[in-house]
Amino acid sequence: MAENPSDQVREAPYLPYETVADDEVTHSLRAWLRAVDDLGELKVIDGLDWQESIGRVSEMLHHTDDSPAVVFDRIPGFDPGYRILVNSLATRSRLALTLGLDTNIGTFDLVDAWERLTTTTKPEPTLRVDSGPVTENILEGDDINLDLFPTPLWHPEDGGRYIGTGCGVITKHRNSDWVNVGTYRVMILDEQHTSLYMSPSKDGMEHRNSYFDVGEPMPVVVLAGLAPIQFMASGLEIPHGVNELEWVGGISGVPVRCIEGAHTGLPIPAHAEIAIEGFLSPTETRPEGPFGEWTGYYASQSREEPVLDIKAIYHRNDPILLGCPPEKPPYEAQRFQQYGRSGNLQRQLRAAGVPNVVAAWTHSVGGCRLFNVVSIKQSHAGHARQALHVAAQCGQAAYLGRIVIVVDEDIDVTDLNEVIWAVCTRMDPERDTDIIRRALTGALDPAIEPGKKTFNSRLLIDATRPWEWRDRFPQAIGPSPEVKRETREQFGWIVGR
Numbered sequence: 001m002a003e004n005p006s007d008q009v010r011e012a013p014y015l016p017y018e019t020v021a022d023d024e025v026t027h028s029l030r031a032w033l034r035a036v037d038d039l040g041e042l043k044v045i046d047g048l049d050w051q052e053s054i055g056r057v058s059e060m061l062h063h064t065d066d067s068p069a070v071v072f073d074r075i076p077g078f079d080p081g082y083r084i085l086v087n088s089l090a091t092r093s094r095l096a097l098t099l100g101l102d103t104n105i106g107t108f109d110l111v112d113a114w115e116r117l118t119t120t121t122k123p124e125p126t127l128r129v130d131s132g133p134v135t136e137n138i139l140e141g142d143d144i145n146l147d148l149f150p151t152p153l154w155h156p157e158d159g160g161r162y163i164g165t166g167c168g169v170i171t172k173h174r175n176s177d178w179v180n181v182g183t184y185r186v187m188i189l190d191e192q193h194t195s196l197y198m199s200p201s202k203d204g205m206e207h208r209n210s211y212f213d214v215g216e217p218m219p220v221v222v223l224a225g226l227a228p229i230q231f232m233a234s235g236l237e238i239p240h241g242v243n244e245l246e247w248v249g250g251i252s253g254v255p256v257r258c259i260e261g262a263h264t265g266l267p268i269p270a271h272a273e274i275a276i277e278g279f280l281s282p283t284e285t286r287p288e289g290p291f292g293e294w295t296g297y298y299a300s301q302s303r304e305e306p307v308l309d310i311k312a313i314y315h316r317n318d319p320i321l322l323g324c325p326p327e328k329p330p331y332e333a334q335r336f337q338q339y340g341r342s343g344n345l346q347r348q349l350r351a352a353g354v355p356n357v358v359a360a361w362t363h364s365v366g367g368c369r370l371f372n373v374v375s376i377k378q379s380h381a382g383h384a385r386q387a388l389h390v391a392a393q394c395g396q397a398a399y400l401g402r403i404v405i406v407v408d409e410d411i412d413v414t415d416l417n418e419v420i421w422a423v424c425t426r427m428d429p430e431r432d433t434d435i436i437r438r439a440l441t442g443a444l445d446p447a448i449e450p451g452k453k454t455f456n457s458r459l460l461i462d463a464t465r466p467w468e469w470r471d472r473f474p475q476a477i478g479p480s481p482e483v484k485r486e487t488r489e490q491f492g493w494i495v496g497r
């Protein structure tokens, strides 16, 4: 470790970057690093240990707006070049870059862009290739050793080292061709085994049930280092039944080149950094967790979870592990999920027939699940209640929601001050609140007693002007959303975007 701590920070650029064909740039993490470096948003830090420092620094990074993407290299005990990238998608500019959008895009435009992408994108089938950078090293049999990678202990009280945080878990439904990629946490059990934790209602869980119900192991590939566009699609709810690899092929206009896993037949992106292939046992379990989670707690205790028996590890030379350890909100994932989940919520409200939805926002402080706000232009009696109930129970919101608020169109849904002001001044608790009972929760819900985490309830708050006397409601002071939007466009450099 350098004597002067600042000597440990290297300014990018650093090699090896990757020169890939133009049409492959989107699906290569190394080409993405070059683009982020060009934006001036990349730092390289040498010499931090996996036992404590990497987790601690990552935690602090996540809580700072506009923080850089950081590569940890020269990790003591590991070959130089065995690296970890964290905080990849923490800023709007890096998310926009990843999606091929203008890096100066504003908040609402990015939400609308996501809604458009999830509505209109035509999936692009993956392209089968025989080899690629990921086949530079193939470890099988006794050579399989997860300890080759510098997986950090992300939080001091974690039950183990999680190699799968910023990961993509590839599975296929047993009875169809449906391939899914989801981000589910993966803890190292020993050199050749991991666990895999999936919450109820996840697509990966549906796949798991299709095998476990008939007593068969589930084929799995864990991408522990992958292109950020693939990670983003994996960690966000894209339309049910769509293969995320085909979806990112569709939005980038470039098919993802994939080799076929030798043991499972699953597609593995040829530019992946690290891919772990194996079978999830329907019978063998081992203790998993606790793990610091997106709720801001070590939310689930240690529990028995199925064991993933590894048959092969594929990795590039000088592999880069993609880390996205959950932290107290808002952390990196919520900084990108807030746009995607808000776009999803908008789309699903409209698809359910709720008229005149102005905007929706899944607040990062609630982990983009626990605290969601919708604005409407009230169009009929009962409109606010309709929006509330749909926003509390549609696909995007069903799992582990808590509080939903509906406001009028003059309220900026992203601004906590405005939202709480509307609640304080337009809502009367007796008239304007509903509770939904026996809704879907999961093992990570800190407010529900251990052993009883099946159902939770939802608080719905109508903070719109009361329909019957809305014309007589006191006039609010301050600019309209349109004026605010224009002001942001014109004076964003002063008032912020």
Ligand SMILES: Cc1cc2nc3c(=O)[nH]c(=O)nc-3n(C[C@H](O)[C@H](O)[C@H](O)COP(=O)(O)O)c2cc1C
Pocket (backbone or CB within 6 Å): 165, 166, 180, 181, 182, 183, 184, 185, 186, 197, 198, 199, 200, 201, 202, 203, 204, 205, 234, 235, 236, 237, 238, 324, 325, 326, 333
């Ligand atoms: C960093 C990160 C970690 C996550 N960890 C888990 C997890 O351990 N288990 C889980 O069920 N979902 C987890 N999620 C959420 C899922 O990835 C997300 O709901 C995704 O949409 C699931 O994909 P699916 O809808 O295809 O199942 C995580 C998301 C991120 C971004």
